[in-house]
Amino acid sequence: MADFPGDTAFHPHSAHWGAFSAGWQDGKLVVKPHPADPDPNLVLQNFPDALRHKARIARPMVRRGWLEGGPGPDRNRGRDSFVPVGWDEVLDLLAAELKRVKEAHGAGAVFGGSYGWSSAGRFHHAQSQVHRFLNTSLGGYVRSVNSYSAGASAVILPHILGPFEAMSRRNVTWEQVVAHSEVVLAFGGMALKNTMVASGGVSRHVERASMQAARERGCEFILVGPLRADLPEEAGAEWVSAIPGTDTALMLGLVHTLVSEGLHDRGFLEDCCEGWPVFEDYLMGRADGVAKDAAWAAGITGVPAEQIAALARRLVGKRTLVVTAHSLQRAEHGEQPVWMAAVLAAALGQLGLPGGGYNYALGALAHYGKRTNAVSCASLPQGRNRVQAFIPVARISDMLLNPGAAFAYNGQTLAYPDIRLVYWAGGNPFHxxxxxxxxxxxxxxxxxxxxxxxxxxxTAKHADIVLPCTMTLEREDIGGGPNDPLMVAMHRVAEPFGEARDDYTIFAALAERLGTAEAFTEGRSARDWLRHLYSHTQTALAAMGLPAPDFEEFWAKGELSLPQLPDDGGVLRAFRADPVANPLPTPSGKVEIFSATIAGFGYADCPGHPTWLAPADAPDAAHPLRLVANQPATRLHSQLDFGGHSMDSKLRGREVARMHPVDAAARGVADGDVIRLFNARGACLAAVRLTEDVRQGVVQLPTGAWYDPQDPAEDKPLCVHGNPNVLTRDVGTSSLAQGCTGQLTVVQVERFEGNLPPIQAFDPPVARMAAE
Incomplete structure (x- = not known):
């Protein structure tokens, strides 16, 4: 039965993976991509089956052990049953616990986790909601900085070039690639599964057509990495199949060839760069006796020396764009390839040219490579956080396991806080x-x-208090991002599932109990907030002399096109045009090939210039295969893994791993088998597809399959569904950034024998009444 009986209209809405409309036909939810989108994302088709799936949470639940024994450490989390509780009771319990923790330990004992994309809406954005609540009701919380996707690059780029956003969002655009690029050298590729997604939503997916148009004009695309599919067929890319995690060595080999053959741009390096002589001593072997030439790089990367040297020569005298994917820096010493790619572009003299130089992570997200809006879409203000303590986002286990322990971060020595309560909304750390x-x-x-x-x-199954939230289709919002010109009125399409409430309603009720309702709500309903946030856009448009419809007109029409700024190449273009008048925001005002600041930190795992540092997590006899745990193609992270499009991609109900036929034959594995991937940290099952598009010696298993332990009571249970993060290492990229290293690890693979355990990832936990 339809949620809105008799309503046959389609209503506008938006998600991180695309603008769309949705409506009901014959009692079924139907989702249609925005008509202006030339390459819509099929992830939208996860919505219909997910809306009323058994995995949805219908009512508030409290873990039995916490309800009966009270707060405290408990190894039974994730193994316990739950007790259904009414909203008033659960909010009273939670308010009392928040008061207890604040009074006994202070706001600095609360960690506001909430890392996740959640909703494309600017108001019902779970991170903003929970952070605003903790700031206004508790006075603050321990926060996290940076992201799992770009933890290393967000810290290293400001030291060497400038702000992260300037190097990713406001730099080289797809328009420039189509018009100007002659060679695009993509380390880690530009996979369309990644460019289908943008925070705040995307109305037009242009990446596939842009690569095709550039190729038809004569642009060469070169993919460096272990997976051929990391550039689409439309790019017609040449595949340089390199060992995962060796990109820095390959770049060093390329630059050594340029220097040894006199092909580097000496004038640019002298006028626009800081510290080239120090780096050149390292590159040529004068500093350590090891020349980083093509033969040296070949022994590390698995790419023949002749191919490396020939590739270096092909980059000279052309409009060459060097791109590095997020994946490169999600590994040990992840800062190094980000830094070294900038040095490669500088040695070619290409930085700042239209369609040339260096663009960090072009192709990693749909909002990279697009123009910037001249008018913003306002977000819910989060208020002031009076707690100073923070952690790099990927260090949460370190923090909880080692309260008070010291850790290094970006030149500082900090201490992990003693966390008593974790409040998570809008994310799934088990992904x-x-x-x-x-x-x-x-x-x-x-x-x-x-x-x-x-x-x-x-994550919900490991919680003590679980509050059921609405899905985006069950509430109103405004969708929009800084690099997409379409702002969308996100109409409600369905009634809330069970007793689910939106985050704002939950936090408003909690704030009422804590005596902070006015500070949190400012007296506004959810619809009032939408009007308030929209008014900022309306005012900005009017100030520019542009049509500025009022909220009711915008809401009725369903969308609004925003003006965009010129495609001017940002700070790198301005710097190239006049390095003196437009210095980079670095200590020297130039490209920092050698950074005295970073060298002064004294980090052995992140020296003062780009350096090849071999990873500790290397293949051995017990674990001879490299695992690439990359982003999935049929969902955003782990969101709606139970949706129709995601489920259709699984094989035998499990996530699909891909490996080379030679590796499979050596292990007696056939296409379609279920395999067990394992190392010292854990093990998981996955179905397998065999393909020569994966480098030999590599296994690829995407992230996002919901963690499904066969026996949660075990210390290292087998994940039967295929979550690779039971295998990945929880260590920082380096002392500089402490970023996530989850992209790469080493494993062994064997064919799974015996009866296949059932998939229970989407089954609700056991629920018992309080008296049972």
Missing amino acids: HHQDLNRLREAFARVDTLVVHELGWTA
């Missing part, structure tokens, strides 16, 4: 985080774990 068995141990240490969720993720 994002590494070494999930270690994460389970970390969550067992806190007094209370609170989770807002729409579905029974592993």
